[in-house]
Amino acid sequence: MSPPDYFEVTYAINPWMKGDTPVDRSLAIQQWNQLRSALCDKARARVSLVKPVAGLPDLVFTANAAFVYGDRAILARFKNEERRGEEPHFRASLETLGYTVVEPPVAFEGAGDALVYDGRLVLAGYRQRTEVSAHQLISREFGLPVLSLELHTEHFYHLDTCLCPLDGGHLIYYPEAFDEYGLKVIEANVPEEKRLSVTGAEARNFACNAVQVGRYIFLNQPSSRLSQALNRRGFEVVGLDLSEFLKAGGSAKCLTLRLA
Amino acid sequence: MTSALLELHGHLIDSLILAKVIDRIQLSGYDYVLADLRVGVRKQDLSVAQIQVWAPSSEELEALVTELRIHGVHLVANEEAEFAPVDQAGRAPQDAYARYMPVSEVLYKGRWTPVQGSRAVWVIVLRNAGPELVREQDLAVGDKVLVGQRGLRSGADQQP
Numbered sequence: 001m002s003p004p005d006y007f008e009v010t011y012a013i014n015p016w017m018k019g020d021t022p023v024d025r026s027l028a029i030q031q032w033n034q035l036r037s038a039l040c041d042k043a044r045a046r047v048s049l050v051k052p053v054a055g056l057p058d059l060v061f062t063a064n065a066a067f068v069y070g071d072r073a074i075l076a077r078f079k080n081e082e083r084r085g086e087e088p089h090f091r092a093s094l095e096t097l098g099y100t101v102v103e104p105p106v107a108f109e110g111a112g113d114a115l116v117y118d119g120r121l122v123l124a125g126y127r128q129r130t131e132v133s134a135h136q137l138i139s140r141e142f143g144l145p146v147l148s149l150e151l152h153t154e155h156f157y158h159l160d161t162c163l164c165p166l167d168g169g170h171l172i173y174y175p176e177a178f179d180e181y182g183l184k185v186i187e188a189n190v191p192e193e194k195r196l197s198v199t200g201a202e203a204r205n206f207a208c209n210a211v212q213v214g215r216y217i218f219l220n221q222p223s224s225r226l227s228q229a230l231n232r233r234g235f236e237v238v239g240l241d242l243s244e245f246l247k248a249g250g251s252a253k254c255l256t257l258r259l260a
Numbered sequence: 261m262t263s264a265l266l267e268l269h270g271h272l273i274d275s276l277i278l279a280k281v282i283d284r285i286q287l288s289g290y291d292y293v294l295a296d297l298r299v300g301v302r303k304q305d306l307s308v309a310q311i312q313v314w315a316p317s318s319e320e321l322e323a324l325v326t327e328l329r330i331h332g333v334h335l336v337a338n339e340e341a342e343f344a345p346v347d348q349a350g351r352a353p354q355d356a357y358a359r360y361m362p363v364s365e366v367l368y369k370g371r372w373t374p375v376q377g378s379r380a381v382w383v384i385v386l387r388n389a390g391p392e393l394v395r396e397q398d399l400a401v402g403d404k405v406l407v408g409q410r411g412l413r414s415g416a417d418q419q420p
Contacts, residue, residue: 103396105358105381121303132277132332136270136306137360145303148275150331181276 002050013080016249028244043213062257064112065090073099079107108134112158117165121145125159149182174203206251265336272307334409341411343404
């Protein structure tokens with residue numbers, strides 16, 4: 001994670017950033033601290049920090065830093081110039097943690113667009129931020145099968161804004177973020193009883209941008225319907241207020257990068 | 261009538277990308293032939309497809325190729341390669357043709373020895389002697405880097 005010391009919305013590279021309400025920095029810091037404390041206290045997660053940097057407001061969204069698997073990481077190559085300055089900082093942090101860092105030749109936005117499902121394959125998003133050819137690198141580096149899913153709406157610009165794999169082969173997703181081909185791919189690979197779809201209102205509240213550690217699932221203000229559905233699947237839902245980060249198009253998952 | 265050979269690489273089958281691309285070509289009403297398809301043997305292997313398309317005009321063909329580019333489709337054409345200058349050292353221009361070189365270690369005298377320059381991103385730069393591979397990080401301001409997909413073919417195309 002990276003503390004939101006310099007977090008603000010100074011440019012608009014997704015539709016969420018075009019809102020009129022400015023970020024309340026002190027509230028953002030409070031919300032971020034609550035997420036970190038919840039991860040550490042409830043789920044006993046260990047958190048490593050990337051030092052915040054002035055002028056890089058989105059460094060706080062560490063999910064986009066890289067795709068990490070085993071002892072290697074494919075570093076991000078951000079599509080938008082506004083975020084390319086984050087790459088050397090994420091690279092240095094990953095190398096300090098002992099990862100071998102690989103650079104992709106085309107746009108690729110890390111664990112924002114590449115999610116391991118059920119420990120056996122990678123679901124990867126393309127079109128909005130990541131180029132589909134970047135997915136080939138995941139297969140080459142890690143020998144993992146990859147299913148490429150086109151993201152055809154601007155609001156759900158990273159795969160982790162509209163899909164979240166959970167332990168046991170469960171999956172939360174927002175069907176309308178995908179085209180008919182993407183939906184067929186999801187349906188062919190995830191059994192019906194394991195798929196949990198969210199409504200438009202839930203998706204816009206970043207229900208899919210959840211972090212799961214052990215039996216806990218951390219997410220922004222979940223609906224009671226979603227909480228109950230996750231409870232029935234054996235998970236315990238920890239609802240948080242991450243409203244300031246929604247103004248930049250991110251939530252719990254975007255604020256974290258899973259290392260192990 | 262204009263014709264072009266399109267090529268795409270990647271996770272084409274299980275991800276239904278080839279199906280999507282062919283459906284889109286069918287929707288346009290243009291004639292096409294699936295000229296070549298090499299399907300990866302294992303689930304993690306990549307596939308390659310080549311599709312010959314005939315369109316009423318070059319403008320319509322170009323519009324189709326532009327639309328399909330997001331799915332990894334590119335044109336295999338006998339057109340001159342295009343080069344663009346580097347304006348920031350160590351960073352390739354937008355739309356540079358860049359490739360990742362994965363080989364990282366060589367078993368040499370009984371020891372796995374790291375290969376200098378492996379796991380790097382390589383681009384094609386125009387030098388006095390002609391085009392050559394250069395690591396992106398070694399690019400200097402003013403270097404002319406190949407951009408786009410034109411005037412380029414891979415070694416596989418020249419095999420008998």
